Amino acid sequence: MSPSSSPASVTADPTAYLSDRILNMQESATIAMAKKSRELAAKGIDVINLSFGEPDFQTPQYIKDAAKQALDEGYTFYTPVPGYLDLRQAICDKFQRDNNLTYKPTEIVVSTGAKQSLTNAVLALINPGDEVIIFSPYWVSYAAIVELAEGVAVPIMGSLENDYKVTAAEFAAAITPRTKMVMYSSPCNPTGAVFSREELGAIADVLAQHPGIFALADEIYEYINFTGEHVSLAQFDKVKDQVITVNGFSKGYAMTGWRLGYMAARQEIAAACDKLQGQVTSGTCSIAQRAGLAALQGGRASADEMVTAYHRRRDLVLSLAKDIPGMVTPTPEGAFYVFPNVSAFFGRTTPEGTVINDSGDLALYLLNDAHVSSVGGDSFGAPDCMRFSTAAADEKLAEAFKRIKASLAKLK
Ligand SMILES: Cc1ncc(COP(=O)(O)O)c(C=O)c1O
Known part of the structure; x- marks a missing residue:
């Protein structure tokens, strides 16, 4: 002892x-x-x-109705660990429709909220001592998740003059031989800042020079964007394989209590997150998944x-x-x-x-x-x-x- x-x-x-x-x-x-x-x-x-x-x-009524129907139809059993196949297909359709990104269901892992997807990705990629650059101000849990994986959180602060957005030059300057990942949210919690195509393009240029660094792009606020354009880092082809995109239903569909999120990444990373989730939580709630499918099929109205x-x-x-x-x-x-x-x-x-x-x-x-x-x-x-x-x-x-x-x- x-x-x-x-x-x-x-x-x-x-x-x-x-x-x-x-x-x-x-x-x-x-x-x-x-x-x-x-x-x-x-x-x-x-x-x-x-x-x-x-x-x-409140969660929109059509989504609640789908949950009731799921119960009546007997969706009460364990689900596949990465989520029902039809839900993962609907998530691929969403990526195609909203983000012009092509993914296969094997590259999607549905989870118990974006928070779990972020944790899965960090635990799947970070070894003790690996550095994770966190664009700061950042969402409260990022540093805690990195530390849980025994990684080293390296926050880099955007300037007030640039609405607290970290620039590509500031990102490049923070990279060391130990850097394994970069994390950010856009739209950002807490600042509400949104990266433009030009800004993210410059960040993608830096990332492309470092094929061993992965980006965790938290897009949970995608739909709550007043600029008229949401840009995904994965849209820059040269870095798509380095990007893990996290999203979910909590904010855009007002479904915080349902605990439903997802990530998209190249197949080996998705498989690693599936493996981890299979040992820790298994597939998320069956009823929430059926409701999520209806949510996506209803579009973004x-x-x-x-x-x-x-x-x-x-x-x-x-x-x-x-x-x-x-x-x-x-x-x-x-x-x-x-x-x-x-x-x-x-x-x-x-x-x-x-x-x-x-x-x-x-x-x-x-x-x-x-x-x-x-x-x-x-x-x-x-x-x-x-x-x-x-x-x-x-x-x-x-x-x-x-x-x-x-x-x-x-x-x-
Ligand atoms: C930036 C950011 N990422 C992730 C989450 C977690 O979302 P979920 O409810 O899907 O776990 C939140 C919730 O506040 C958030 O603000």
């Missing part, structure tokens, strides 16, 4: 028997903040929750309706945020967040005498004073910023930013 798992150390420290893997892992900041705001709400306080990355829309609302709310929140002295807010071109730089408030003091040292302190102050929950930028690799979700009703957003403005004005 190793010292860390001896009964004596368990008595001294009740968590000492847990693995280093878990002890060293950070709790998801978005989930932690949502938990805090639920605690306040349970005390009867009117909290406006802008910390969660979740559509406030339901998503487009939601996007109209997200676009309107983006404009509303942007105008309210720009009206708050000290907040510097780039214009998000997709997803449903704003990510202002709030460093102007650091060093200021609350009416209770607490000094705001960072965006985590500011998020806590806004929760307690304005009763609005948000997430400090630290966990997105951008400590000067904070993230507010815009996936809430217009009235709630207007009320939230009125309260935020009043609370920030009280800081001395």
